Amino acid sequence: xxxxxxxxxxxxxxDGLRSRILSWEGxxxxxxxxxxxxxxxxxxxYNFTNVLREMPKYLAEIFMLFGMACILILGDIDxxxxxxxxxxxxxxxxxxNAGAPFPVVVLVCLGIGLLCGxxxxxxxIKLQELPTMIITLGTQIIFRGIAEVTLKSGGSxxxxxxxxxxxxxxxxxPFPLSLFFVVLTAxxxxxxxxxxxxxxELYAVGANKTAAYYAGIEVQKDRFICYSLLGGLAxxxxxxxxxxxxxxxxxxxxxxxxxxxxMCVFGGIATTGGKGNLTGxxxxxxxIVCIRIALGQRNINTQLILVIxxxxxxxxxxxxxxxxxxRAKKQKR
Numbered sequence: 001x002x003x004x005x006x007x008x009x010x011x012x013x014x015d016g017l018r019s020r021i022l023s024w025e026g027x028x029x030x031x032x033x034x035x036x037x038x039x040x041x042x043x044x045x046y047n048f049t050n051v052l053r054e055m056p057k058y059l060a061e062i063f064m065l066f067g068m069a070c071i072l073i074l075g076d077i078d079x080x081x082x083x084x085x086x087x088x089x090x091x092x093x094x095x096x097n098a099g100a101p102f103p104v105v106v107l108v109c110l111g112i113g114l115l116c117g118x119x120x121x122x123x124x125i126k127l128q129e130l131p132t133m134i135i136t137l138g139t140q141i142i143f144r145g146i147a148e149v150t151l152k153s154g155g156s157x158x159x160x161x162x163x164x165x166x167x168x169x170x171x172x173x174p175f176p177l178s179l180f181f182v183v184l185t186a187x188x189x190x191x192x193x194x195x196x197x198x199x200x201e202l203y204a205v206g207a208n209k210t211a212a213y214y215a216g217i218e219v220q221k222d223r224f225i226c227y228s229l230l231g232g233l234a235x236x237x238x239x240x241x242x243x244x245x246x247x248x249x250x251x252x253x254x255x256x257x258x259x260x261x262x263m264c265v266f267g268g269i270a271t272t273g274g275k276g277n278l279t280g281x282x283x284x285x286x287x288i289v290c291i292r293i294a295l296g297q298r299n300i301n302t303q304l305i306l307v308i309x310x311x312x313x314x315x316x317x318x319x320x321x322x323x324x325x326x327r328a329k330k331q332k333r
Contacts, residue, residue, distance in 0.1 A: 075273025117231015
């Protein structure tokens with residue numbers, strides 16, 4: 001069909017397959033395959049069976065990826081999620097050791113996470129003059145502080161009855177049960193972001209909060225919902241982490257916030273808001289998990305692994321800038 005300018009406008013984008021292959025998501029798939037080759041080359045123990053066996057202790061973090069993606073698309077940030085995981089897991093352990101049945105333990109963990117997320121959301125909409133990084137930095141300290149006070153001098157707590165946690169740690173064939181929950185959560189949030197009015201609102205808010213407000217979008221309500229969702233998912237992370245560790249201590253969840261943000265940014269979600277999709281972040285999460293497993297099998301220092309992940313994050317942020325610069329130079333010529 002022809003537009004007002006007289007130019008022909010195609011009803012479908014050209015080179016759809018080519019554009020997908022050359023997209024950042026396509027590049028991430030190639031990076032994922034390269035990581036598998038790298039893992040096999042540096043460790044004789046890096047194989048499908050061993051990766052699936054080690055994966056559960058890393059999968060718990062991925063649950064928070066979906067909530068963090070929503071927050072970043074809004075143009076906000078939450079650096080308190082690691083502390084929420086710590087507090088949720090700690091309270092769940094105390095509830096279980098007090099004699100609560102396992103379903104109640106799960107509800108306690110989820111409820112604490114949701115409550116913490118609601119606190120973050122409430123503060124974000126009431127203190128709009130403050131950056132959300134400052135707000136969640138404060139709640140990060142508060143939530144972990146509460147957990148540390150609760151744990152007292154011992155600094156740790158273990159679940160006495162782990163029967164329920166062992167059920168969560170079971171496998172369906174070679175695949176850990178937590179992997180199925182992660183994939184299910186990914187599908188739900190993909191639909192939420194790509195196929196619902198709420199998802200479109202998040203992108204609109206991230207692109208321009210003021211314009212979204214005057215367009216009739218309830219900006220502060222959407223922000224509150226996203227922070228609450230992320231808190232609830234931190235509770236989910238807490239209960240699945242307990243299924244691997246059977247306990248909590250003052251360092252539980254430490255650094256999770258940076259790793260989850262790294263997964264999102266490496267997956268192409270812009271920290272400035274309004275850009276990115278969950279597919280790239282989901283692939284990036286498994287790239288990072290596989291790198292950690294491969295390097296861990298070679299007994300590489302944990303801090304060095306974090307340095308490598310940090311370098312990947314910086315490169316992923318710089319690549320679009322370099323690409324745009326090269327494209328601008330070509331256009332000038």
